[in-house]
Amino acid sequence: MTAETEFAAQAHPLDDIERLGVYQVYTGGGTGSGFLIDATHLLTNCHVVQPYPEVAVEMRDKSRIIGRVRRIHPHRDLAIVELSRAVDGEVLVLSDGEQLKPKQAVHILGFPVGLPLSLTEGVISHARQLLDEQYFLQTDAAINPGNSGGPILDDQRRIIAVTTCKLNTADSVGFGIPIADVRKFIDEFRAQTVPFGVQCPACEELIERAVRYCPSCGSDLEANHDFGEYFETPEAHPLVGFVEGALSKANIDPVLARHGSQNWSFHIGSAPIKIWCCCSEHLNFSSPMAQTGSKGLSELFQFLLSAEHAPFTFDLVGSTVRLNLVVHISDVFLPAEHAYLAERVRQFILKADVTDDLLIGQYGCQPAPETQTDHLSAEHGFLI
Amino acid sequence: MSIASLQCPLPIRRRAAVAPRDYARRDRAIESFEAGQHQESIGETLGYLLPDIRIPDLASDALCFVQGSARVRIHIEGDELVLTTSLAALRPDAQSTAALRFFLTRLSATGQLFQPRLRDGTIRLEFRDRLSLLHPLKLAEVLQRLPMESDANDGWLAERFGVDAPDREAIAPLDDVEFARAWSIWIEHWNSVNELMLESRRRRSVRFLDALGSYAANQVRYTLPLFGSVRARLNESADDYTDKDENPNKRDSALAKCIKEMRQVSQNELRQCLGHSSYAINPLHEGTPSLLTSMLGSGHRMQTTGELRAVGRSLEAALELIADYLYLLADHSWPVEVETALRSGLDLVSGKPWREAADVLWNHANHTARVFGSHGEHDQDRDDDRYNDSEPRYDS
Numbered sequence: 121m122t123a124e125t126e127f128a129a130q131a132h133p134l135d136d137i138e139r140l141g142v143y144q145v146y147t148g149g150g151t152g153s154g155f156l157i158d159a160t161h162l163l164t165n166c167h168v169v170q171p172y173p174e175v176a177v178e179m180r181d182k183s184r185i186i187g188r189v190r191r192i193h194p195h196r197d198l199a200i201v202e203l204s205r206a207v208d209g210e211v212l213v214l215s216d217g218e219q220l221k222p223k224q225a226v227h228i229l230g231f232p233v234g235l236p237l238s239l240t241e242g243v244i245s246h247a248r249q250l251l252d253e254q255y256f257l258q259t260d261a262a263i264n265p266g267n268s269g270g271p272i273l274d275d276q277r278r279i280i281a282v283t284t285c286k287l288n289t290a291d292s293v294g295f296g297i298p299i300a301d302v303r304k305f306i307d308e309f310r311a312q313t314v315p316f317g318v319q320c321p322a323c324e325e326l327i328e329r330a331v332r333y334c335p336s337c338g339s340d341l342e343a344n345h346d347f348g349e350y351f352e353t354p355e356a357h358p359l360v361g362f363v364e365g366a367l368s369k370a371n372i373d374p375v376l377a378r379h380g381s382q383n384w385s386f387h388i389g390s391a392p393i394k395i396w397c398c399c400s401e402h403l404n405f406s407s408p409m410a411q412t413g414s415k416g417l418s419e420l421f422q423f424l425l426s427a428e429h430a431p432f433t434f435d436l437v438g439s440t441v442r443l444n445l446v447v448h449i450s451d452v453f454l455p456a457e458h459a460y461l462a463e464r465v466r467q468f469i470l471k472a473d474v475t476d477d478l479l480i481g482q483y484g485c486q487p488a489p490e491t492q493t494d495h496l497s498a499e500h501g502f503l504i
Numbered sequence: 505m506s507i508a509s510l511q512c513p514l515p516i517r518r519r520a521a522v523a524p525r526d527y528a529r530r531d532r533a534i535e536s537f538e539a540g541q542h543q544e545s546i547g548e549t550l551g552y553l554l555p556d557i558r559i560p561d562l563a564s565d566a567l568c569f570v571q572g573s574a575r576v577r578i579h580i581e582g583d584e585l586v587l588t589t590s591l592a593a594l595r596p597d598a599q600s601t602a603a604l605r606f607f608l609t610r611l612s613a614t615g616q617l618f619q620p621r622l623r624d625g626t627i628r629l630e631f632r633d634r635l636s637l638l639h640p641l642k643l644a645e646v647l648q649r650l651p652m653e654s655d656a657n658d659g660w661l662a663e664r665f666g667v668d669a670p671d672r673e674a675i676a677p678l679d680d681v682e683f684a685r686a687w688s689i690w691i692e693h694w695n696s697v698n699e700l701m702l703e704s705r706r707r708r709s710v711r712f713l714d715a716l717g718s719y720a721a722n723q724v725r726y727t728l729p730l731f732g733s734v735r736a737r738l739n740e741s742a743d744d745y746t747d748k749d750e751n752p753n754k755r756d757s758a759l760a761k762c763i764k765e766m767r768q769v770s771q772n773e774l775r776q777c778l779g780h781s782s783y784a785i786n787p788l789h790e791g792t793p794s795l796l797t798s799m800l801g802s803g804h805r806m807q808t809t810g811e812l813r814a815v816g817r818s819l820e821a822a823l824e825l826i827a828d829y830l831y832l833l834a835d836h837s838w839p840v841e842v843e844t845a846l847r848s849g850l851d852l853v854s855g856k857p858w859r860e861a862a863d864v865l866w867n868h869a870n871h872t873a874r875v876f877g878s879h880g881e882h883d884q885d886r887d888d889d890r891y892n893d894s895e896p897r898y899d900s
Contacts, residue, residue: 398614402617406614421604422622425612425621427622430632433612436605436612444614446616450639450642451642
């Protein structure tokens with residue numbers, strides 16, 4: 121092997137990002153990124169998880185697990201989430217804090233705008249940029265909503281910072297929380313046994329319950345934040361309460377289904393389910409479950425339009441068949457009808473679960489891009 | 505510039521005499537619904553939208569009303585209210601697969617409460633829900649949108665897909681005199697739009713294209729009682745060339761294609777797509793004083809039109825003003841005095857040179873907004889109360 125071919129054959133440390141322990145975090149407010157600090161703990165931004173005590177963390181196979189928020193540091197924008205089970209993603213090494221220099225290459229991992237795990241690259245623009253009385257690592261690498269909480273790596277694949285924000289009024293000005301602060305936050309967490317705590321913005325002492333003044337430094341904790349809210353579960357909008365109540369009755373964990381503000385997504389068996397508001401009047405439940413084949417379309421279309429499916433309906437978006445249910449917002453404000461409507465939602469979910477099998481097995485359809493094919497009935501024997 | 509003026513002909517399309525909505529009935533419907541009196545609530549909601557129709561006991565008798573070519577039937581079945589209207593009956597020799605695909609892609613959708621359903625070979629638009637889930641605002645939404653959708657998918661479905669169109673209301677054809685005038689308006693209109701299209705391409709102005717697109721669509725909507733395939737094609741094209749989010753080059757191409765197609769419509773084809781129909785529910789948005797003010801008052805919109813006048817760009821200024829007047833008349837119903845005022849503006853400028861048309865209509869618009877528009881907080885509140893079903897729009 122020549123030197124050139126040997127060089128080409130060498131794997132780059134970031135060639136296989138899929139096996140790295142970097143995951144997408146979902147809440148009722150949005151999505152972000154996070155990375156494993158051990159098999160059962162994920163580090164992310166405080167603003168990614170707040171104000172939710174529980175979040176959903178999505179694995180590579182699209183399954184989600186619950187994460188319970190254990191520590192938050194609102195001032196430094198860090199949080200630690202304890203996962204409901206150990207996961208096997210590779211735990212990335214924290215850099216030892218060696219001197220970082222401008223022009224040094226950086227690699228950012230995360231889930232920009234909700235896309236699958238992505239890598240962006242750039243250089244360090246400033247290693248210790250002072251903003252709002254805190255130091256940040258400044259980079260020109262692309263940072264987008266959804267990247268928050270993800271790791272910023274050096275060429276040796278060591279974490280040198282945690283992505284936190286960017287300037288919206290400028291191009292290519294993004295910021296990461298320096299690794300020294302991250303390491304300190306993790307070390308303190310590991311030395312403590314308190315189930316949930318918030319670090320004082322002034323002295324960084326751990327506070328275990330809602331108080332007005334820091335027991336350690338006496339700072340007025342309500343001065344810049346409504347500190348008590350860190351210890352409370354947020355009050356849900358009636359629409360959120362309705363959807364999550366209905367999902368619970370259908371044995372779907374609403375925390376795992378959350379996909380940003382008034383959006384939910386999950387799989388039931390092989391079928392993907394999405395729930396969203398398209399306007400101020402309609403709450404949509406939809407399952408993009410299959411794609412049309414090339415034969416027997418008349419029979420398929422007649423089946424899809426058949427009145428037997430009411431109150432549900434099918435439509436076609438391109439070649440994708442969707443099963444839909446529409447709930448008017450006025451229904452949400454009729455508590456006496458919630459049990460009836462929750463049953464309708466449950467029936468919708470059950471129908472989605474069986475109908476994708478039916479469309480593929482009897483009507484020559486193919487799985488839709490979001491179908492979890494390993495959950496389809498084995499008898500179809502289709503190839504992917 | 506080869507075109508020196510625009511004609512603004514009187515409409516052949518009949519303006520339905522629309523009684524102002526009785527919002528007290530809607531409020532009573534809400535009160536009844538909240539008190540658990542669901543049938544009373546439905547009766548009030550129907551009375552609010554269909555003031556001229558006697559509402560029967562829906563549990564024993566179906567109500568049928570006509571909206572253009574659509575016949576809408578309403579009845580109570582057990583503890584559910586059912587609204588249906590027939591769209592098409594499949595035939596063995598028809599392009600059934602294409603028709604079914606059309607229903608699944610264009611009429612079935614998220615974000616709407618009614619859906620197409622296939623029963624015994626017939627596609628119907630259908631809405632069905634429990635009485636206890638029929639909040640008046642929800643029912644009003646269905647009552648307004650389902651018939652409109654059915655009317656929009658009239659006989660042209662039969663023409664395009666070879667299906668039958670059962671249970672549709674007949675549309676009264678124009679008499680010979682009316683049709684002769686309609687044909688003349690049609691030819692004149694598309695010739696004018698074609699001339700202005702050349703001007704639009706020469707100027708390469710998106711703003712000019714906006715005004716021309718609005719004029720092209722709304723002049724026809726206002727003057728001619730179109731239905732069927734010509735209306736469907738025109739509306740489909742207008743969706744493209746008036747879409748301000750779309751690339752201007754694509755809009756330009758869509759308008760050029762539309763002009764070409766419309767100029768190729770034969771006399772016989774147009775005759776088959778013109779006729780008078782009746783509407784139980786006002787098919788137009790209710791015009792509001794605040795809409796008049798926002799379109800014709802001293803806001804940003806008129807300021808920029810005024811700037812065009814000031815720098816001698818009379819063609820653009822006149823075209824924008826005429827397009828705005830046509831939009832207000834084509835898409836909205838008004839009290840008689842407002843409609844008369846808007847029409848008089850068009851009469852003043854019909855056939856007048858651009859500069860004169862721009863000056864006259866500019867002054868007329870300011871006057872109309874002053875007299876009939878909203879003036880301050882009190883009127884704004886009144887608008888909100890009276891007209892909250894209407895949204896100001898420019899192009900439709």
